[in-house]
Amino acid sequence: MATDFDRDDRLHGLLRDTLRSQPASGPCIDAATLAAWAEDALTPEETAATDTHLATCERCRELAATFSTMAESEGAPAAAVVPFKPRPSGRWKVIVGAMGAVAASALIWVAVRDESPRLDTTSAANRAEQSQASGVGGNVAPAATVPARPAEGGALQPRADPASPAERQLGQQRQQALGTPRPESKLARENNARLAEPRQSNAKPSPAPIEPPPARVDAPPPPAVMPPPPQPVRTAPPPPAAPPPVAATAAPRADLLRSSEALFATAPIVAEFVVGADLQLAQAQQGQAFGGVADRSAAGGAGRGAGGGGRGGGAAAGAVAQKPTNAVVLEPVRWRLRGSSPSPTVSMTTLERSNDGGTTWQPVPIPVTPLLAGGSAPTNTVCWLAGRAGTVLLSTDGTTFRQVTKPAEADLVSVRATDARRATITTADGRTFATSDGGVTWTSR
Amino acid sequence: MASPTALTGARMTALFERSNSAVCGLSRQKFEAAVHASVNQAFKDRDPDQDQISRYLDALHVEDLALAAACAEGLGPAWEHFLATHRAGLLRAADAIDPGGGARELADSLFADLFGLAERDGARQSLLRYFHGRSRLSTWLRAVLAQRYVDRLRASRRTETIADDDSPAAPVAPEKAVDPRRERYVELVGLALTAAVAALAPRDRLRLTCYHADGRTLAAIGRMLKEHEATVSRHLTRTRREIRETVEARLAQDFGLDRAAIVECFQSVTEDAGTIDLREVLAAAPDPALGKNPVPDRSST
Numbered sequence: 001m002a003t004d005f006d007r008d009d010r011l012h013g014l015l016r017d018t019l020r021s022q023p024a025s026g027p028c029i030d031a032a033t034l035a036a037w038a039e040d041a042l043t044p045e046e047t048a049a050t051d052t053h054l055a056t057c058e059r060c061r062e063l064a065a066t067f068s069t070m071a072e073s074e075g076a077p078a079a080a081v082v083p084f085k086p087r088p089s090g091r092w093k094v095i096v097g098a099m100g101a102v103a104a105s106a107l108i109w110v111a112v113r114d115e116s117p118r119l120d121t122t123s124a125a126n127r128a129e130q131s132q133a134s135g136v137g138g139n140v141a142p143a144a145t146v147p148a149r150p151a152e153g154g155a156l157q158p159r160a161d162p163a164s165p166a167e168r169q170l171g172q173q174r175q176q177a178l179g180t181p182r183p184e185s186k187l188a189r190e191n192n193a194r195l196a197e198p199r200q201s202n203a204k205p206s207p208a209p210i211e212p213p214p215a216r217v218d219a220p221p222p223p224a225v226m227p228p229p230p231q232p233v234r235t236a237p238p239p240p241a242a243p244p245p246v247a248a249t250a251a252p253r254a255d256l257l258r259s260s261e262a263l264f265a266t267a268p269i270v271a272e273f274v275v276g277a278d279l280q281l282a283q284a285q286q287g288q289a290f291g292g293v294a295d296r297s298a299a300g301g302a303g304r305g306a307g308g309g310g311r312g313g314g315a316a317a318g319a320v321a322q323k324p325t326n327a328v329v330l331e332p333v334r335w336r337l338r339g340s341s342p343s344p345t346v347s348m349t350t351l352e353r354s355n356d357g358g359t360t361w362q363p364v365p366i367p368v369t370p371l372l373a374g375g376s377a378p379t380n381t382v383c384w385l386a387g388r389a390g391t392v393l394l395s396t397d398g399t400t401f402r403q404v405t406k407p408a409e410a411d412l413v414s415v416r417a418t419d420a421r422r423a424t425i426t427t428a429d430g431r432t433f434a435t436s437d438g439g440v441t442w443t444s445r
Numbered sequence: 446m447a448s449p450t451a452l453t454g455a456r457m458t459a460l461f462e463r464s465n466s467a468v469c470g471l472s473r474q475k476f477e478a479a480v481h482a483s484v485n486q487a488f489k490d491r492d493p494d495q496d497q498i499s500r501y502l503d504a505l506h507v508e509d510l511a512l513a514a515a516c517a518e519g520l521g522p523a524w525e526h527f528l529a530t531h532r533a534g535l536l537r538a539a540d541a542i543d544p545g546g547g548a549r550e551l552a553d554s555l556f557a558d559l560f561g562l563a564e565r566d567g568a569r570q571s572l573l574r575y576f577h578g579r580s581r582l583s584t585w586l587r588a589v590l591a592q593r594y595v596d597r598l599r600a601s602r603r604t605e606t607i608a609d610d611d612s613p614a615a616p617v618a619p620e621k622a623v624d625p626r627r628e629r630y631v632e633l634v635g636l637a638l639t640a641a642v643a644a645l646a647p648r649d650r651l652r653l654t655c656y657h658a659d660g661r662t663l664a665a666i667g668r669m670l671k672e673h674e675a676t677v678s679r680h681l682t683r684t685r686r687e688i689r690e691t692v693e694a695r696l697a698q699d700f701g702l703d704r705a706a707i708v709e710c711f712q713s714v715t716e717d718a719g720t721i722d723l724r725e726v727l728a729a730a731p732d733p734a735l736g737k738n739p740v741p742d743r744s745s746t
Contacts, residue, residue: 015642032588063595420500
């Protein structure tokens with residue numbers, strides 16, 4: 001006797017005939033409906049009606065299948081899923097915080113030392129001394145040939161001018177020094193003394209321009225007018241030993257602070273995301289509208305964790321020359337989650353928003369202060385945030401947030417939203433929940 | 446129709462700022478007209494409340510809507526930006542569906558329609574007027590291209606001439622003894638099955654149709670519905686089981702068949718009666734070159 005499973009299987013022929021003989025339900029879907037259906041932008045009723053029509057219309061099924069082939073060619077959408085990076089707790093917070101502060105201060109004075117020719121001369125002597133001490137012989141580049149450090153964004157980009165072997169060795173030693181807090185070393189004392197001296201305001205040469213990486217052959221042309229790449233201004237913890245900078249050197253120091261902060265994963269930026277990162281499929285591939293962020297999003301996941309600042313190199317790399325016009329500049333809103341200073345007792349996150357591509361940041365109040373893990377902003381006014389203990393926050397005006405129903409009493413690690421109603425969150429234990437009504441109800445997937 | 450209270454000046458101002466219409470060169474008036482057209486199109490068959498309209502506006506891709514409206518208005522900078530942003534992606538999509546370049550022709554001609562060469566009453570008629578911002582502009586463009594491609598493909602299929610078939614006529618299966626109960630079984634199962642399929646959830650029905658009626662692979666269905674093929678397989682198995690249970694329940698309750706009769710009914714109906722055993726057919730033919738021991742008919746067992 002045939003089992004239930006056998007009878008299920010034998011249904012194939014009957015189903016084929018029955019399904020093929022279904023009368024078409026409603027008019028054929030148009031391009032706008034198909035596009036919205038593909039993006040899950042229809043209401044549940046509209047989605048059901050579209051599904052029903054597709055089930056009964058061979059032409060529209062062929063259309064949907066062709067469309068899915070096209071969509072596949074566009075690659076995976078740039079997901080703005082921000083991986084959850086649990087902050088260190090307890091003693092680790094203290095240790096990492098202390099190391100970060102010491103390392104940042106050490107990097108700052110090392111970098112400041114390179115600003116003036118006189119300091120460069122001295123540092124060249126130090127380099128020679130250190131090279132000899134470490135057994136690295138050969139020629140030490142004179143001070144005049146030492147390439148200038150990039151003023152900004154250098155932390156994430158290769159240097160324009162390759163360093164000499166001695167300088168590379170020095171770089172390694174610097175890294176070792178940064179990892180090992182030795183604030184009262186001989187080198188530190190010398191440089192602290194130099195920092196106390198008056199500066200030469202015009203001594204620093206302009207940084208050499210850094211070439212973007214070569215463009216792909218099939219790369220799309222850049223937009224007519226590119227928005228300026230994000231240059232987030234971050235405030236690093238003040239170096240403990242350095243005196244306050246004089247006014248003439250304030251700008252270079254700010255640049256150096258940016259560079260030094262970007263170098264360290266201990267910077268308290270929990271996550272940074274840009275509007276439409278998980279929706280801008282085409283822009284992410286073309287690397288246009290959102291600059292470097294879009295590029296990084298397409299390459300390996302949109303969300304950026306701590307230290308994700310800097311310029312994206314491929315944004316301006318257009319294979320096709322585009323004449324500059326007064327065309328459209330679309331400036332997406334940027335969001336970032338900033339953790340509190342590493343502390344064993346404080347565990348909270350603050351939210352900041354930038355309307356000018358990351359140049360300035362304004363704090364945005366949130367009703368609760370849990371440890372937030374990530375966010376997603378499909379539009380300039382809609383922003384979803386997810387964090388510990390099932391906390392999900394939603395803003396539909398870009399300024400005020402409200403807490404929506406918790407999908408689960410579990411830590412949330414990421415959120416991905418397509419609009420103010422639809423979002424998908426992932427818990428730390430791998431479960432996924434979705435909402436299509438703005439967080440009122442959640443369904444497990 | 447859109448409630449006027451949902452599209453107040455403040456709300457429209459916020460949308461206008463969000464859309465970057467100013468940099469597109471699109472006037473506030475034109476932008477408002479585009480938003481109103483979008484809302485009216487979305488709720489043409491309904492009478493939405495303010496909350497529904499508000500949610501709709503939240504989800505609206507106003508930047509793309511403004512760009513499309515500006516291009517439809519013939520604003521040069523907007524059109525240049527549109528080309529720079531979307532042309533390459535559309536050509537890639539065309540290559541994906543037809544590597545031979547056939548779809549590229551469609552894509553190129555599509556840009557002409559998007560720009561609006563045809564004039565009616567002295568005004569250009571841009572295809573972008575039909576974009577209402579419910580999806581991204583790039584997605585809508587791909588959908589339009591897919592639509593044109595499929596329609597052209599289907600039209601060419603209809604006009605294809607059927608090659609002359611010089612091969613001899615296929616052998617006809619001999620008449621077989623028909624189980625008198627089978628006719629009734631087929632009718633009962635057909636009724637129950639049609640009802641069971643009609644009661645399916647739309648997505649289940651679509652999945653089932655793609656698999657059983659179109660013969661698409663699990664991967665292709667998963668690509669279409671954005672599901673993993675294992676998920677598609679699981680759903681198909683569940684749906685088939687539900688259909689079988691529904692059919693069996695209907696056969697028992699509505700038609701009074703007992704368990705044994707249901708099993709017999711399924712067995713007799715689900716066996717493919719159309720299968721022709723070639724050896725049997727050929728054995729019936731007067732060809733001595735074939736086997737002399739015909740295989741018995743198994744289709745009715």
